[in-house]
Amino acid sequence: MTPPLSLAAGSTDRVFWAWVAVSVFFYAALTATMIAFVLRYRRSRPHRLPASEGSLLLETTWTVVPTVLFLTIFATGWTDYRRMRAVPREALRVLVTGRQWSWGFRYPNGKETSRLYAPLDRPMGLEVTSADVIHGFYIPDFRLKADAVPGRVNRTWFQATREGIYDIQCTVICGVDHSRMVAEAVIVPEAEFRRWYFGGEEAPEPQASQPRGLALLRTHGCLACHSLDGSPSVGPTFQELLGRREQIETPGGLRDIRVDERRIRSAIVDPRHAPVAGYPRVMPAAELGPDDLEPMVGFLKGGP
Amino acid sequence: MERWWIPPLGTWAALLVLTAALAALSRLGPAPALLGLLLLTPTKAWLVLRHFMHLKGEGLLLRVVPAVALGTLLIYLSLLFSDVAFR
Amino acid sequence: MSGSYLQAGHGIRSWLLSTDHKRVGILYLALMSGLFLAGAGIGFLMRLVQLYRFQPLITAQTYNALFTLHGVIMIFLFVIPGLPAVFGNFLLPILIGARDVLFPRLNLASFWFFAAGAAVALASLFTGGGPPDTGWSFYAPFSLRTGTNVTLAALGVFLLGFSSMLTGINFIATIHRLRAPGMGFFRMPLFVWSLYATGWVQILATPILAVTLILVMLERLFGVGIFDPARGGDPLLYQHLFWTYSHPAVYIMIVPAMGAISEILPTFAHRPVFGYRAIALSSLAIASVGSLVWGHHMFTSGMSETGDIVFSVLTMLVAVPSAIKVFNWVATLHRGRIDFEPPLLYALTFVFLFAAGGITGVLQGALSVNVHVHDTYWIVGHFHYVMFGGTGFAFLAAGLHWFPKMSGRMYSRRLAFAAWPLLFTGFNLLYGGMLAAGWMGMPRRYFHHLPRYHGIHVWMTVGSWILVAGILLYVAAILRGLLRGARAPANPWGGSTLEWTVPSPPPVENFETVPVITEGPYVFREGS
C-alpha cells in the first residue's frame, strides 16, 4: 500500500500490522469455531451430549486473555505516541496555520510559504493552529496528524526518510472546500534546504528531485494548463495519459490515435503539429535539452 | 396533636445558617471560599435531598437512583479534568 | 379472550393515539423504516458521487449536506432509537409478563417527540440557510459560523434526545415494577437486561447532549461565548461535551442489539445460553465503562497527554465485556440442536461483522495508530461495521425472528436466504474497502479525492450496488410475508421465553392470566 516515509511512520506501521496479525488469528479461530459448531450440531445430526450452561474456567480465561491483550495494545501505541508528542529540542519549528481553505507555513526567520519545505533526515517541528475553524493537518505518508484549532497551538514533529513531494490533506470538515484544502510537503536534502532557507527572499524554491519529471513540469508551467487529477482545464489532463485514445487534428483532418511515448515527446517538443482536437491552440513550444525532456516524458508515461 | 411542621422548619433554619456561614467564609479570601464551596454547598444539597425530598424514608432503590446520578457526574468531571488539569 | 392487538380498532386514530405498547412499537417501526431507506438511499447516492460528479446538480456544498443528513438520519433517527423503540416497546412488557409499560401515555408521548424531532430535523433542510453541512458531530466553531440551518437541526436532535430519555425512564421503571411474580432479575430474558442497561445510559448521557445543543443554539442565536474562541469559548470543551454523550450513545445502539442476539441464538440452538450471568452483567459493564471513554475521539485534538493515556486505557477496558459476550455466544452453539433458519443466519452474521468492527475499534484505540487513521475512511469503515454490521444486522435478524409474532404471518424464507449472500458480499466489499482507503490516507467527508485514491473508491461503490440489491431482497422477503405469508403459529421456532406462549399476533392484554415464573428464561424441553 503506502509505504511509511518518516521515522515515526515505520514504527506506527509495525505496531499496526503486528496487532492486525494477532487479531486476524483470533478472529479466524472464532469464525471457524462458529461455523464448525453450526455444522456439527445441526438438528439433522442428533446427539445426546449435554450442553453446558457455563464454565467459570473458560469464562475467566476469555476475560483475562483479552484484558491482557488489549492493555498490551495500549502500551505499544502509547510508546510511539509519546515520541510523536515530544518535539526534539534541535528541531526547526514551523508555524502551520490552517484557514478556510488553505495552509500557510511560517518559518522562524519570517519566510512564509504555501508548501511545506523540510530537510531530509532532520527533525522538523510543527506548531499547528488555525485562523478560523478547526482543520486537520494530515500527511498520510508520514502517519502524522494534528488538529488545527483556533485559539491554541498543537505541537508535533516528523523526520522524513525519503526525498519527494507528499500530500497534505485537511481532515476536519471546515466548509465547502474542505476537500480542496490540500497542500504539499517538499522534502529535499539538507544542503538544498539551507540554500533556500538562508538565501534571503530571492533564493529559488527547493525542488524535490523525486519525481523530477513532475518538478520540471511544474517549473516549466505546464501544470498551469494541464491537470494531474483528471479535472478539465485549458489543455487535456495528464491523468492516465499513456494509452489513452485522443482525436488529433492533422493537416489531413481529424484522426484517432492511441497516445504512446513518441506522441508524448512530439507533443511537448512541437505542440503546433497535430494538436488534440477541441482545445485552444495556445501551447508554446518548449526548448528542452534531453536532460529535462526525458524525466518529463518518463513521468507522464507512468504518471498519476 | 402531631407537630408535623417542626421538622421542615428545622431543615429550613439549618439551610439558612449554612448559607450565612458560606457567605461569611467567602469574604475571608479565596481559600476559605473554596472550602465553603466544597463542603457547605454539598451539605446544603444533602439536607434538601434528605429531608425536603424525603430520601430519608425511601427504600433502597430510590436512594440509589440519585446516588448513581451524582456518582456519574463526579466521574464525568474527573475524566474531564484528566485533560484540562494537565494542559 | 379478546382479539389480537391488530384488530383492536381500525381507523388511523386508533393507531396514532394508541397507548398499547405493541402499537406504539409498530408506529416506530413504520416511521423508522421509511427514514432508514431514505438515509440508505443518500448513502448510496454519496457512493455514486465519488464516481460521477453529477455537476452542476451536486456540488461540494451538496455533498457536505448529504453526509450530514445521512449521518443524522442514521444515528439519531435509526440506530439510537432503533431496537428499544421498536422491539423493546413491542416485547419488553410481554417478556416480563406484564400488560403494558408502566407509563403507557408517556410512551406514546415519546413516540410523538420522536416524530416531531424527525420533522424538525428534516425541516432544517428546506428552511433558513439550507441543509446543515457540518457532519453529524456539529463541531464548533464551524457549526457556530456556518450559514446553514444548524440551529433548527440542533432543535430537532434535542427533541429526539427527549424522546430517548423518556423511553429510558419508562423502561427502567417498568422493569423494576412490573415483572411477573417469580421473575427475579436473574430470571429476566437477556434482551430485557440489555434494555435495562441501555435505559440507564439513556438517562445518564442524553441530558449532556441536550445541554450541548442548547449551548450551540444559544451561541448561534445570542452570541453567548461558550465554544467559540473569538468569544472566550473553547472548541475542545464542545468536543468533550459532545462525546460525553455520543460515545455512550454508541452503546445505546449496540447493547440492545446484543440483547436481541442473545435471544435469537439460544432459541435456534435449543439450549440454554452459555454464561447467562456473564452476558447479563456485561451489559451493565459496557453501559458503565462505556461512559468513561469518550476522549478517544479527541486524541489528535490537542487534549493533554494525561487525558490521552487515561482514555486510551479505558477504551481498551471497555472492549473486554464485548469480547466476553462474543465468546459466550459462540459457546452457546456448542452441543445445541441447531435449526438453521434465516434469523440465526443473520444473527451469526451479526457476530462476525460486529467482531470485525470491534477489532478495528480496539486497533484505532491505540494512540499511535489513531493519529494516522483518525478522521479517515478507516473510521468510517469501523463505524459502519459496528453500526450497520452490528446494530443494523441485529435489526434485520430481530425483524425476521419476531416478524411472525408481530404480524401473525411468516416471511418468505426463500427470499430471506437469497438476500444474505448479496448483503454479505456487498457489505464487506464496501466497508472493507473503507478500511483500506482509510489506511491509505483517504480523509473522510471529502467531495473531491486525490487521484491516488480513485481505484479504491470504485471498489467501494461497486460494493454498495451489491449491498443495495441485498437490502431490496430483504425488504421483499418481509413484504411478501405481509401480503401472502402463511399464518404463524404461537411458537414457530420452539422458543422458551414468554412471548412465545401468547398467540401470534398477541392479544391486547398480552396474557389471559398473569404468568407465574418458576425458572430461568432459557429452559428447553425435549422435543421442543
Place this chain on the structure above:
Amino acid sequence: MNTAVHADAEGTRLGMWLFLVTELVLFGGLFMAYAYQRQLHGAAFHVGGQAMDARLGLTNTAVLITSSLTMALALEAARHGARGLSRAFQGATLALGLAFLAIKAVEWSAKFHHGLRPGHPHLASLPPGEQAFFGLYFTLTGLHGLHVVAGLLVLGGILALGKDRPLVLECGGLYWHLVDIVWIFLLPLFYLAA
C-alpha cells in the same frame, strides 16, 4: 382503545426520580463547562465575580429556600388532612417563586445596562476568561430561571385545577426542591466567586 394501566405510587415516585436524574445531569453538563473554564481562566473568573451583586444572590437564596420550606409544608399539611392550609402554603410557594424571578430580572437588567450581555461590544472587549464567565452566568441562571418558570406553571396548575392529592403534590414538590438544589450550587459559583 384499551384502558391504560395505572402506575402505583411507588412506580410514580420511581419515574419521577428517574426524571430528576436527567435534570441533574442536564445541569451537571453545565457545571462541567463551568469547571472547565474556571480551571483555564481562574483569575478572570475572580474578576468576573466582582461584578456580581452578592446581596441579591443571597436574598434570592433565602427566598428560594423559604419557598422550598413552604412547599414541604404544603405536602405535610395535605398528608395530615389540612387541605386548606396546604393550599395556602402552595400559594406562598408560588408567591416566593415569583419574587425570585422578579429579583432575577432586576439583576439581569443591571448586567444588561452595564453592557455585560452576550453580543454587546463592551463584553466583547473583555478578556476571554471574563467573556466565558458572563456567558456561563447567563446560560446557567437563565436555564435555572426557565426551570423556576416551569415549576411555577406545574405548581400553579396543580393549585388552580384542584389536583392537590398528596402524590401529585409530592412529585411537584420533588421538582421544586431540585430547582432549589441547583440554585444552592449556583450561589457560590457565581455570586461568591470573587
